[in-house]
Amino acid sequence: MNKQLEQLLVDNPEVYKALNIIALEKQEFKTMSYYTRMINKYMDSSVNGMEVFKQFVEAEIFERKIMYECEEENYRAEVLEKNCENCKQKVLEHEYEDMFMPIYHVDLSKHNENLLSDYFDADSQIVMNDLQKNIGKTIPFVGSGISKTAGLPLWLEMFKIARNSIPKDFLPYFDMEFESKDVDRIIESIKKVHPLISDDKDLKKEIIIPQVKSKVTNDALLNSVMPEILSLGSEYIITTNYDNLLEKTSRILELDYEESRSIDSFQGFESLEDSNYIFHIHGVIDKFDSMVVTNKDYENLYDSEEKKRILAGLINQHSMLFLGFSMNDAYFSNEFGKICDSNRGYCTNYYVMINGDRQKKDELLKTSNVRFINIKAEDFEIKKQYKFMCDYISGNIFIK
Template identity: 30%
Template sequence: MSLEILIDTVKNETEESEEKIQSSILNLIEKFGTNHFNDDDIQVNVSNLEILLCEKLHEAGLLNIVFQYHCHENAGDEETKNLSDKCSYCMKILHDGARDHEINRVYNFSRGHYDKIVSYISMKDEQKYFMPELQRNFENLKKDIDTIIPFLGAGVSIPLGLPNWENLLKNFYEYFPKEHLKEVYRDFIDEGDFFGALDYLMDKSQYISNEDQLKEEIIRIMATANYNLEDEKHNFFDFVELKSDYYITTNYDLAMERYLTLAGDYNSPICMDEIGSLRNMSTTGNSIIHLHGHINRKSAMIVTNRDYNKLYTKKGTMMQLSAILGTRPLLFLGFSFKDKFFVKMYEKLISILKTDHYIVLFNPELSEIKELNMKNVKVIGLNVTDGNHAKAIKTLINFLNQNN
């Protein structure tokens, strides 16, 4: 029985969705891998659907089952594949002599069956999420994976409860004393001039009047991140699996550092004023460059137009960043070219980015894909109709790491 037929059979018997059944199969192999597990493990760790799947997987020849038994008469231990066999010690038929034996059913996935199941589910997920008309971009990204530098935007931290740039600024509406001031502030945001909006905030607000006060407000918001989120609801461990020697981010939060630490790969975050010498950069990899600073170095946080323009026009800084990046492609995650702020930043960076780059976008339109291709940015388009953006990115990163 093929996996496809097995899933259809279980779907008809249980009325569960194909996605739920695939998820349950994946759950089983993630829980147990190729390790042995028994009925006690199943009772504690496995749902009713997964119990049924164990039965069906065994019938399909994809899950091995043996019976380990202890003979009370002769105090011997042995195993068999069939309870119709005789005990090797007392010679009684095992299913007839249950009182004379302690019998335990033991399961395991062979490495070949494990790989077959993972490969099948990966293929189904890729069919679901990958835009087939962009398959060439997916394949080229996979070829480039060893040289890719992930570039993380605010979107990757949204699952942690943190706002993107637009929503971060909207937090400060209440700090304006007059409605007409809010309207001007809103216009800055709509134009993607986020640092212009922050300058205006400090000029007109009766609560935030200088950079230090603004940075404290941003730090307070970043401190609300929910790091107790289940792994399947965010992608930071997936980014760790990219195993890049550098990560770049415009985010103030330290989420990537946190998850690298949990994975045992932590290195200190680096601000732009700290890359003056490549000796400051880690030789062991996993360095995270915060272009706009981070919450643990308030003095390095860029929150004004003046500092923003200074950063991207300072020749020495750009040359240093160019020396790090070389001709390596970037993989933009958590950004959108519909975001005017990001477009402006990319245009400032393009002078040192001398190769093609990639951006992950959800449900991109053809016109957007063509426009980005003109800018030497190849779109990795993910079709997401179920709202599960995290799973779509997991599917992508699993694809990139296959045979790598």
Template identity: 25%
Template sequence: MSEISIDERLLEHVLGLLNTQYEENSVFNDDFDSNGLVQIGEASYSPSKVLYWLDQRAYGAELAAWENNANEEKHDRALTLLRDNACAGQFEDLLQAVERGRVVPFVGAGLSKPHGMPLWGEALGQLLKRLPGADAEAINEMIVTGRYLEAAQALAGHDAVQCSHFIRTTYRANKLKLAGPLLKLPKFAKGCIVTTNFDDAIEKTYGDDNRFEAYMHGTQEHNFFQRLVRGDRCLLKLHGDAENPATHILTRGQYEEAYGNPFDFQKPLPKALRQIFISQSLLFLGCSLEQDWTMDLFAKAVEDGGYQVPNHYAMLPAPVDAQAKQQKESRLLNLNIQPIWYPDGQHGDVDCLLELICDVTAKSFVFKG
């Protein structure tokens, strides 16, 4: 008698679990039942309940299709962007690289902007206003024309102490407001991350539960190379960390010391960048990818040959001028960087595209190209 009672209790427990599982899909169930009840004799039943209890495999297939359709609407903006800009092919390749765990986000100032941090040109302009004795006209001309390295060199030459103080106070941790596309990275990027930013928005985003196991701030590194090779979570901050002035790489002189002129791949920083470039797939986010030291280093790695450079990817605002867009695309493709375009000024589209990556990675959406 007791054996039967145990079986009954087990059956009751299993039925309770199954019923809870069914009720967790209440939104789908309501939608599935919207066309009316199922009549069996004089009795009426919810179609979703009938399907769930008679054929759970069929119920699961209907649920998956419904979720995919719902996500299709959710991702309509991203899918339209990819179709309209003929970028679906490279996006599908990017998804495959994500699935293999081979993608390294390369985070520029554009992704720290929603966190309250200034873009590079804005920061230099703010610093210039704090240095009344500097040659404002000449330095402002450098900033306006995008010659940021020259502007930084001139500002540091005028007052290096104020420059260092400005970086520490402008990019300090307690100013951060976590927001924007950066929050998507922990959902699909589990290994190395590269950034040009001084702030610690990335560290804050990943949090204590996903703490970085190794880092390189400027030329100072802590277990970086051995962890990089192992595929562990590590962080490369190319310009250094705001809190440590000894790591800052801001001026032309500091660049030449850190990278060599010409590039010296025995030095830690160029060695690390080249290693990532030839072994992983970079995903550039919040970067303009105009000609600079980093792009010149990648070009040098391609030029030297001897490496099978993987495909890299960049989410970029499309130049309004068609010829300018073509020229930029050709320059990037020459470095194996596949641009994924969105309309100029519509930087919120980066968030849409990253959300699509997250859902495909989580198997909650099927990308059909």
């Protein structure tokens, strides 16, 4: 591949995106202003589209031609200094326009195919093609792994901070319970040995709220996976997270998902029409009592006929795309099973796992109505994989 093109593809994710979008258009000659408008649309507003396009031309990934007019006929020339075919004057004496056509399709396609096989296994690619077809009726279902890409702790990691205030003698006990990955056991152990926490209310106040409310900068949000999830353009987004990072990101990007909805203050489906929103099925951080944390909260949620009806309404008509969850979390895998059962026969769900193994997948397949996308990642540096996946299923990645 052309070295300069290679550089362009890896240096800046926005340039990469713009190159894909251009390649996805019909391959024909267009004016420079057409491309600069396109680049400006997909890149940060501080970027000068014209400058970027000049880089493209320099990299020789566009073919150039000059169209000029002579006595109401159109002619084509390679250089302005040539003489006109018709009147023999110089081409530059005429009304002319520079036209460009992208010619990097083969290289870009190869680059993208390589990324696809670096980031995902072969099964996942087929599932992603299927998801791409269903994207219009798919709802992202977002867990703590997504907030983690903006710097918040994962769901179970959140309880680790309790360790700082547990007397030394009890640490081995707490560590053992924490290792179980069973949220109830972890919470019980905290209540037993943490001097400031004796009930669920303390737990929310001392452990959960300070961490979920910790300051996340705009830059961190824009560099997280949130913008890509919002850009999938779904009617609404469901989340088990208490934080409002999706709403904040939407505000920064001037998208329409500012509104938080929560299951405990639900006002009927009519109230949801004509608006995009983030639905927090485990409550929101600003409303203490809405938060589903312990097993008891969780049972209350799934035992209530009213709440089950609301959840069913959110889920039945759509495919769920589960992002940022761990199947090691018993709590979630239980909920996951319920949700996948509730839209069985109508929709298929998708679950994105990270470095998942086939055995686990097969176990889940027995009980669930779900297809898997498996991200291959080292050190859980997964932002680029998530971003690529979102672009891919939105149809914004060029592959021949």
